[in-house]
Structure formats: structure tokens, C-alpha cells
Amino acid sequence: xxxxxxxxxxxxxxxxxxxxxxxxxxxxxxxxxxxxxxxxxxxxxxxxxxxxxxxxxxxxxxxxxxxxxxxxxxxxxxxxxxxxxxxxxxxxxxxxxxxxxxxxxxxxxxxxxxxxxxxxxxxxxxxxxxxxxxxxxxxxxxxxxxxxxxxxxxxxxxxxxxxxxxxxxxxxxxxxxxxxxxxxxxxxxxxxxxxxx
Amino acid sequence: xxxxxxxxxxxxxxxxxxxxxxxxxxxxxxxxxxxxxxxxxxxxxxxxxxxxxxxxxxxxxxxxxxxxxxxxxxxxxxxxxxxxxxxxxxxxxxxxxxxxxxxxxxxxxxxxxxxxxxxxxxxxxxxxxxxxxxxxxxxxxxxxxxxxxxxxxxxxxxxxxxxxxxxxxxxxxxxxxxxxxxxxxxxxxxxxxxxxxxxxxxxxxxxxxxxxxxxxxxxxxxxxxxxx
Numbered sequence: 001x002x003x004x005x006x007x008x009x010x011x012x013x014x015x016x017x018x019x020x021x022x023x024x025x026x027x028x029x030x031x032x033x034x035x036x037x038x039x040x041x042x043x044x045x046x047x048x049x050x051x052x053x054x055x056x057x058x059x060x061x062x063x064x065x066x067x068x069x070x071x072x073x074x075x076x077x078x079x080x081x082x083x084x085x086x087x088x089x090x091x092x093x094x095x096x097x098x099x100x101x102x103x104x105x106x107x108x109x110x111x112x113x114x115x116x117x118x119x120x121x122x123x124x125x126x127x128x129x130x131x132x133x134x135x136x137x138x139x140x141x142x143x144x145x146x147x148x149x150x151x152x153x154x155x156x157x158x159x160x161x162x163x164x165x166x167x168x169x170x171x172x173x174x175x176x177x178x179x180x181x182x183x184x185x186x187x188x189x190x191x192x193x194x195x196x197x
Numbered sequence: 198x199x200x201x202x203x204x205x206x207x208x209x210x211x212x213x214x215x216x217x218x219x220x221x222x223x224x225x226x227x228x229x230x231x232x233x234x235x236x237x238x239x240x241x242x243x244x245x246x247x248x249x250x251x252x253x254x255x256x257x258x259x260x261x262x263x264x265x266x267x268x269x270x271x272x273x274x275x276x277x278x279x280x281x282x283x284x285x286x287x288x289x290x291x292x293x294x295x296x297x298x299x300x301x302x303x304x305x306x307x308x309x310x311x312x313x314x315x316x317x318x319x320x321x322x323x324x325x326x327x328x329x330x331x332x333x334x335x336x337x338x339x340x341x342x343x344x345x346x347x348x349x350x351x352x353x354x355x356x357x358x359x360x361x362x363x364x365x366x367x368x369x370x371x372x373x374x375x376x377x378x379x380x381x382x383x384x385x386x387x388x389x390x391x392x393x394x395x396x397x398x399x400x401x402x403x404x405x406x407x408x409x410x411x412x413x414x415x416x417x418x419x420x421x422x423x424x425x
Contacts, residue, residue: 012223014242014245014246014249015223017249018245018248018249021248021249021252021253021256024252024253024256025252025255025256025289025292027259028255028256028259028260028285029259029289031259031262031263032259032262032281032282032285032286035262035266035278035281035282036282036286038271038278039275039278039279039282042275044270044271044272
């Protein structure tokens, strides 16, 4: 019937189970390492790929960025990654204006169209305006409707602490051609189950 | 000439030491568990079962974390994810240690009706076609009756085409492991007389095949050559 499969697969269930387990362990270890990194950096996405050329010449499309999300504020000049509410794409830009409030007392710094911060807030809040180095205009157009600044806690997923050039291009290719992912996984799966190295 | 054994065995690549080892490992259990009473060994799957249980527990934790994260998002599941990661790596470390130290190459663990335990651990060195088997035969009290390492060349039980000749493997086992020799005196005797086995019937000339050697050089080999 399924004569192309080695007979051991069907006659020795334990051995098959061990081989399948080995494959599953590879996947789950990779995933759990990723989650551990997430937990350590407190970011939902501790490693991101630069998708556009808006930060050239600092970052090119395809660069891999390492994020850290345990700071409560962001300085002007820091490069942060944020997601616009309702969209899933991470955007990597530089902070050009910041407006902090500490214990409900607003400290005005430079230009800011701020909304009233509630007096009950005791945690320091940072409201940020960002702009890509390679863009002419700041990011006000990119934010969600009615939003004119970013909130450090809610929108930012981390500030950039390090990067590796060009490595992330594979991810871009995989996301633009999703069938590649399925093909890769399929090949890997078949190879691991049929081998016993 | 390809002589396919009746039991539908697969051809093994003679150049892959790992394949040869795996094929030999797989052939041990069917032989040892079918020895005549009272030598029949019942195979113990304890080591494999612990490995599977711990392994699949870890995988389920990872799967649950993946599902929770996918459905509920990062913020809601942060604390659970932290706990899951810690637990996962504890299980994973245990699994690694278990396979390395406890399983440690065991390919067969069997218990006889008198509670005597036979443990076989196989190993090969990279690119060297020698099969090493660590044999431990224990009394029910735990005392080691036999604790030795035996060696055999793969060419003793694989023919030129790459099929495992079970009779030849049985001969090697019967001659090197005392309790197996007692259980299967026919296989043990066959080595000394060097009669070509019924299972290995090649229609070509009966001179000694360059691949099949008799393990005992000297007297036995000379005898065989004279007979053929």
C-alpha cells in the first residue's frame, strides 16, 4: 500500500513516535526560544525586519533589528519600532519630539499638540512624535485617525538596541511569497521523519 | 545477484555506517523476543516511554503557548508565557540529560521469566564498519553476571547487495552472548561447522563470498574453504 515508506514507520510505532518527536522538538524549541526572548525584552516582537527604506542610510530594507522594551520613556533621537493601532506592520523611525508627564504633572517640551492627561495617572507617560530619517514629513500622517502622537506604553514595541545587516531579507521573501514557507516546512518534515541521524 | 530475504527486509546502504547500525539495532528485538522458552525476553520500553512522555509534554506546552498567544495576543498572555518558557526548558534539559545519561545508546532491554535482565547498548565509530555492543546481563538481585563489550564487522551479517542476513546475525549473537547461545544452540553450532545457511542461497558459485567472513580466522576459515 504505502510501499514507498520504510516499513519501520508502520511496524514500529514507538520509533515513528520518536522521530516525529524529534521534529516537533526542533520546532517547539525554536518557538520557545523566541518567546523567551520576548519575555526578557518585554516586547511582543523582539526581533524585527526593516521593511522600507525610510531610515536610510542608517538601516536598509532587510536589516534585522534587536529591540528592548523595558524603558518607560524614549529620548529624542532614539530609534523606536511601533505599530499603528489597527495595523500589523512594524514601523522603524526616530523620535523627534517627546512630551513627558510625571505623576500627572505635564512638563511641556517643545511643540506638542497634547491631549489632557488625567490627574489620576501616576505612572510616567511619554508621548512621542516620530519621523523616518529618509522621509520629508513626520509620521503624523501614518498614525491612526485622530491620533497625533504615539504613547510609549501602548504603541511602541521597543527601542532598537542593535542590528544585523541584510540577514532579514529571507523573512521579507517568505512573507511576500507565503507558499515558500509551506514548501520549506514540508521538505523539512519529510526529511526528518524519514531519516534517523 | 539481489537475493531478497523472505521477510521483506529493506536494502541498506553499505556505505552508511549509521544505516547499518540502525538496521542491526532493529533486528535485535525480533530475534531476542522470539527465543524459545524459557529464554524468551520480554522487551522493556521504559526508556523510550519516558523519553516520549517528557518530550511530548514539552511539545504540548509549546503548542499551548502558541495557541494562547495566537488567540489572546501578547499582553494578555505575558505571564503565562513566562511560566511556560521556564517549564519548557526545564523539561527539555531533563530530556537531554535522560537521553544522554540514562538511555545512553540502549537499543534493547529485555527481561526473562526469571527476572534476569539483558541490556544491549550499541555504538559505532564514525566511518569504521565495526558494530560494538555493550552487553549487560543481570541477575534479578542486580548482580552483573555478564558485563562486556563485543564487536562484529557489519560485513559478517550484511551481504553484498545490502540485505541483512538474519541467520548470520543470530550466529554472531549466539556465539558472543552466552545466554543467547544457550537459547539458540543451532545458531551457535552453525559457526563452528561453517555450513552455508539455507537463507543465504546464492545461485552463483559456492566459493567464499568476499563479503561474508567467518568471524574465527584460522582453523574455522581454513575448514570452510576446504569444504567449499
